[in-house]
Amino acid sequence: MASASGMFDAERVAVVGATDREGSIGAAILRNLLADFDGDVLPVNPNVERVFGRPCHDGIEETDADLAIVVVPAEVVLEVVEDAGKAGLENLVIITAGFGESGDDGTTREAELKALAEKYDLDIVGPNSLGIISTSSGLNATFAPRNAISGRMSFMSQSGALVTAILEWAGDRNLGFKDVVSLGNKAVLDEVDFVETWGDDPDTDVVLGYLEGIESGTEFVETARAVTRQTPVVVLKSGRTEAGARAASSHTGAIAGSEAAYKAGLEKAGVLRAQSTEELFDFGTMLAGGPPPETDGVAVVTNAGGPGVLATDSVGDSELTLTAFDDETKRRLRGVLPSTASVHNPVDVLGDASADRFGDALEVVLSDPEVGSAIVIACPSAVLSFDRLAGAIVECRAETNVPFAVCLMGGSSIDAAAETLSSAGIPTYFDPARAVRSLDALRSYRSIRDRVDHPPATFDVDREAARAILERVESKRDNRLGVEAMGLLDAYGIPTPVGEIVDSPAEATAAAERIGGDVVMKIVSPDILHKTDIGGVEVGVSLDEVADTYETLVSRAYNYQPDARLFGVQVQELVDLADGVETIVGMNRDPQFGPLLLFGLGGVFVEIFDDTTVRLAPVTEREARDMLNDVDSAPLLRGARGSPPVDEAGIVETIQRLSQLVTDFPAIVELDINPLVATPDGVVAVDIRLTVDPEIL
Amino acid sequence: MASASGMFDAERVAVVGATDREGSIGAAILRNLLADFDGDVLPVNPNVERVFGRPCHDGIEETDADLAIVVVPAEVVLEVVEDAGKAGLENLVIITAGFGESGDDGTTREAELKALAEKYDLDIVGPNSLGIISTSSGLNATFAPRNAISGRMSFMSQSGALVTAILEWAGDRNLGFKDVVSLGNKAVLDEVDFVETWGDDPDTDVVLGYLEGIESGTEFVETARAVTRQTPVVVLKSGRTEAGARAASSHTGAIAGSEAAYKAGLEKAGVLRAQSTEELFDFGTMLAGGPPPETDGVAVVTNAGGPGVLATDSVGDSELTLTAFDDETKRRLRGVLPSTASVHNPVDVLGDASADRFGDALEVVLSDPEVGSAIVIACPSAVLSFDRLAGAIVECRAETNVPFAVCLMGGSSIDAAAETLSSAGIPTYFDPARAVRSLDALRSYRSIRDRVDHPPATFDVDREAARAILERVESKRDNRLGVEAMGLLDAYGIPTPVGEIVDSPAEATAAAERIGGDVVMKIVSPDILHKTDIGGVEVGVSLDEVADTYETLVSRAYNYQPDARLFGVQVQELVDLADGVETIVGMNRDPQFGPLLLFGLGGVFVEIFDDTTVRLAPVTEREARDMLNDVDSAPLLRGARGSPPVDEAGIVETIQRLSQLVTDFPAIVELDINPLVATPDGVVAVDIRLTVDPEIL
Structure with missing residues (x-):
């Protein structure tokens, strides 16, 4: 498998197509490289003697580069790559466009590029990339106008323009990066490689990605699932909506997969999802700031009632809860606050609070055992120094593992304080809603980090009988043959009439x-x-x-x-349907992510409310049980309407057995048990709908 | 009814409790007033000769002030107010705290304040207010560190600290205000007065409010409903969630009403709702910028594919639609763009686009008759000048009524361009998601502005028979007497068995x-x-x-x-329930907003999915019909499961008749028709549950 760490650790970087022609991409990259890079910069161009005063090499094979940035015209890229391969240079970043994104000729050229990469075992970023950055060595091999500042987030983006935009925006906000990569067309290296590389990188605390698609869903899930045990990964996936997916596929030329599959895939991978660029970096900053909260309880300390209520509303929207302080906390708060202040949560330290009073109250609430995280909200007042407040907060931070978010609700008067806090790894926001959503993302990461993986159960089934039935399907059509299809279920131990x-x-x-x-x-x-x-x-x-x-x-x-x-x-x-609850257990095979299991209650609940849930197969018992809990109509399984609870364990087992069946037989393209009738005494699969691709068997 | 326009038009402002003592609120207010006010500033303080070099008056009656700002200690406020009343001074802003928000003494004091206001017909802001601002005369009678810059938004806030915060934040973003008021305890003037005042103000283009509660829901709805025909109103209402409502009521001492009632009330009032402070001003800026779009179609013009996809996703989340351009538009786009650019929506003008190319493309899409609004997205590039882009956009703006939002996706390099655009009334954002949500709010305002109000229908009913039945209820208990309660429905023409x-x-x-x-x-x-x-x-x-x-x-x-x-x-x-669809039609009387009608499909749809909708009574036929369309289970009324469609008109009429009944009799505190069975042939109210307060009859 390809790896990308060589890219970021490069010590000698060749720029193939180097030039000092004003306004050219080659010149922009060279200027960026020459600005800060700790290693050697080696211009390559057979047509000129010197570039920016440096001697030019005629060909890549003449250099001892360990990374080549390729900015030659599309027509000569393959030649350069072949030269690199022959010379044993393994890492390339191809900036040049005119490949898969630009018609038939480009598609052919991209296929040839992939073949060369395979032949010479090359790691290639791009083509059609803006370049890469690694702040640890000052490597800026992009043509972006602004470099990244140093930090502990690593960012990959399927849009080069977004990299440029984010570098400017983040720079103004003092947000720092370890590595940045513009993925381009992802002909060779893709999101899987970078998740893996950064997962192994001790200097990357959080992996951020803007993705329009994921090339190999299955591989991505497997890799990210391992990485997210140590390093959080947040993805902004565009093309979520139907209109967006159409726009994405016309932009990249790739077919966007189904949102349901991405949702299930990213969830299984333990990847957090951001809904906007702002949220991606809000979450990133919070996740880079420190470990997740140990409890869901949050304390709010504010000098203004209104914003405290707004924060509380946002807590209500999240999975965090506002901690009810214990008596000791309230007693100690009374000791540090004026008598008219509120010692309940949100703690109102009052409009005349100094930085010291804020600090005292914060210290008290942080010692409450139920408080897992804290939000400080400060509005401008005559007596409050934002700078001193930042100092007090940083002091508290040093003595606790509890994560905070700070809302500095002011204009430019807060800038110095925000910088102090940001340098101490404490994110600041204006809007309380954004602070809460970011803390909630950090809370979500706790359960991702701490999850316990049991292997999927393996049931004793008659695999040969199932294979024999599938072999009877001769053509690739919708198959409703009751008897044969039901036999599949019998072979896999799913009760049938x-x-x-x-x-x-x-x-x-x-x-x-x-x-x-x-x-x-x-x-x-x-x-x-x-x-x-x-x-x-x-x-x-x-x-x-x-x-x-x-x-x-x-x-x-x-x-x-x-x-x-x-x-x-x-x-x-x-089977008398009136005796039980009709459910649907189904499977759809996604081209990127493989078999996608679906569960829902039948009839109106699926048809009108679309009350279903999906998971990638194979599922564990825990995941199968979660599917039952996911649907809004779940109470109907538990006797919500006065009827006795149905056999939930039977449904859970059916989901797992179906999971095993569709994992064993890739030829099953689609399968619906509809209805699977669940009664208090068990379940029975009354009807089945099946699509088989006999060519896969 | 009280009015607030006198406040903002004041020409001679007395500050009662004037002082130049450093760090005091009185000094802060006086300094702010002296800085910019076009009118006279009249310090009042019997204990000193001069304040900031100006002669002090001994009492308010000695001045010819038309507005008094009161900063004396709480104990003497009532005296000052009485003096003002006797002197015929009608407008007061009471900064002093220590009233309803602070225990029993304060509550008594606030009641006395209200009585004085009534006695002398006074308009009072506060007590416990940060003050007021009117930029047209340079009046800044607040103790906030920063003044508002001039603009066309007017803002009221139930949190004084939030005013301080917003003034700083908005100032940095070049967002301007006409008037600003910190409502304080709302003892006399409240949100209703300011909505009315600003609705009449030709210099206010949009009314913004941060509210924790609404004092008189019914009055607010009536006033805002009239105002929103000409002037958009946006409210950030806190205490939305259960936790938030508890925090709000402990903060203000007032009981927060139910979120369902606020939702129905604000909707009936035509008030748009923001979910965060950022959104409040995002929406405000967009609404102040110009008239709403004439169609829901939106065109996106971008120099970067990825952000274009993100914008499209957000359009998918909104009620806007991405316009499919007509052939003429595509033909003209081909004329102004390179051959590799996309002439479909989103229009990708490519990474090497100049400001001129952006401008040309924008001009073309704006002429497409289906395009109601436009979003321009610009990422930094070597060839794009943000300043020239801003110029090109402003030029387009001058020739069209189509509203735009502009995403300048950069750091400080965009500042000058953002200011140019903002001065031309064009809002700018970094994140495409925020631009789309803001345009969507503007779109919502179109339907608010254009709504046609029909009066609620008045059915021929037997009001006396209903009264006679209600009079039989002797005590305030849950009344399930089938016969009597059913008689109410008979009297109001709702079919019963x-x-x-x-x-x-x-x-x-x-x-x-x-x-x-x-x-x-x-x-x-x-x-x-x-x-x-x-x-x-x-x-x-x-x-x-x-x-x-x-x-x-x-x-x-x-x-x-x-x-x-x-x-x-x-x-x-x-009545055989299996023959029809069980629905619920009910009413709950809200203390702030009055009778709240509820509709939903019975059984699991209400109990498990909580699939219900509410409206304030009295409802028009249109509103009653909208209730049916609102619920997710509505398709079940239309034969979704193969059964024939039920008598929807019968349900709509029942809702209207119930609306008339509960409007006629305030004694009906709660009423549920459950189920109202709807069949293809009509509806029948099978059971009724009723709570009556016989003391109101």
């Missing part, structure tokens, strides 16, 4: 007698897909009607399609 | 025969509230069981409570 296939009226009656009660009868034929449409199914057939119904079904099938192969009639137990 | 009250088994049988089919039988007694609990209700009684059931019900009632008054047995048509 009792039933038999018979080939005479007498046998049908005997079967119905054995089953007991009214039955369902269905014609069995591989040639009749939509059995209900031709009257091939009869529900609620009583014992004395069974023989006649057999004849009716066969004659309907014959009338409909005289040459259809008839394998008989299925006589099946009638 | 056919039924009669009988007092013998033979009559019961005769009644059941007239009704036809199985019936429901209920004991009728004002002394038995929970009839089902004692077996006082029998459902599905067949004709031959009716006589026996009569005896059974009477003997059960007698056994349960021998002294209960028995008025007979009700024999009622059995």
